[in-house]
Amino acid sequence: MGSGTGAPPTPEQLQDLLLESPGFTDFLLGLTTISATFLGSSEPMLCAITVERDGTPATVASSGADARRLDEKQYAFDDGPCLTALRHGTSVLVPDVANDDRWEHYASAVSGEGIKAVLAVPIATDPGAAAALNCYARTSGVFDEATVAEVERHAASISRILRLALKVHPPEIYPEHLRSALKSRAIVDAAVALIMIQNRCSRERAMELLHLAARATDTRLHTIATDILQGASLPSPKPPA
Known part of the structure; x- marks a missing residue:
């Protein structure tokens, strides 16, 4: 991967996204798309943002159909890098999915989708919620030290607007x-x-x-x-x- 090809989103752009989004899911989808574009190089990265709020199912926004399938697999097992990052507030790097024994069945599932490495980074929120940015790579060696630091900086930069969105949009209550x-x-x-x-x-x-x-x-x-x-x-x- 490496550095994104464009400039990081400005606070004004993120505020416009929040103002123009009719609901929280729409906002999260826009934020995920922005992240995938910024963090990608020649093409957008496979990204997803997961948000959990007390008493409601997680809201997951994916940058594309591939990323959505990968996240659905993780939630089926109720465990994996993104959920660990979200629930424990620490970055999780899986540099080689095929040889990782922390989430054996999940690793097998994503390997079948051609994924070689996974990076999950928490996004700071207010009490009562938790969030994480999940990035997938189809080639090995993508998430080097500089790239991990870049993804962590981006996660920190979108924390404020995500916290605002959580205040503006109440949780959806699912039967x-x-x-x-x-x-x-x-x-x-x-x-x-x-x-x-x-x-x-x-x-x-x-x-x-x-x-x-x-x-x-x-x-x-x-x-x-x-x-x-x-x-x-x-x-x-x-x-x-």
């Missing part, structure tokens, strides 16, 4: 059934990613295998997915009678 649905979807997505790796198949084929296993064993899709994430093998479909 309990919707919370469960969101978590269930993330678990299924993570299981699909592992099936893709284990069977060297497409996402569509992995989803088909998961549904076949659920029907063959008369088990809920969420239960099968949870078992797979915990190390179980994919049940084989029953042969036709």
Whole structure:
């Protein structure tokens, strides 16, 4: 990666973003896009910003579909570099995903997406909330000392506007059934990613295998997915009678 190609966002630009965003999710998406553009070199970096507030599901904004899938995998396991940075307030660097044993299943899932390294940096917030900036790299050796320092400086520079946004936009209250649905979807997505790796198949084929296993064993899709994430093998479909 290295230094971004453009100047860092000015306080005025960040204030305009907050004023023009109709909701917190829209603001966070804009802030993530700005971060990805600034931190990227020839092209934007894969970035995501995660915010947790007491009593509500996390709000995650991703710079693209690839980054969104990577973050959904992390939340399915309820553990990983970004969540560690967010919950403990310290930067987390995974220089080589393939050889990292701190988050074995998560590492396997993101490796299947072609990710070589991950950097997660906390963003300071007021009490009652926590946030982190997550950056993904498809090549090794990207997050050197200078780059880590640059990402940490950027995270510090957007802390103030994020704190303002949290005050301006109240938390969205999700019904309990919707919370469960969101978590269930993330678990299924993570299981699909592992099936893709284990069977060297497409996402569509992995989803088909998961549904076949659920029907063959008369088990809920969420239960099968949870078992797979915990190390179980994919049940084989029953042969036709």
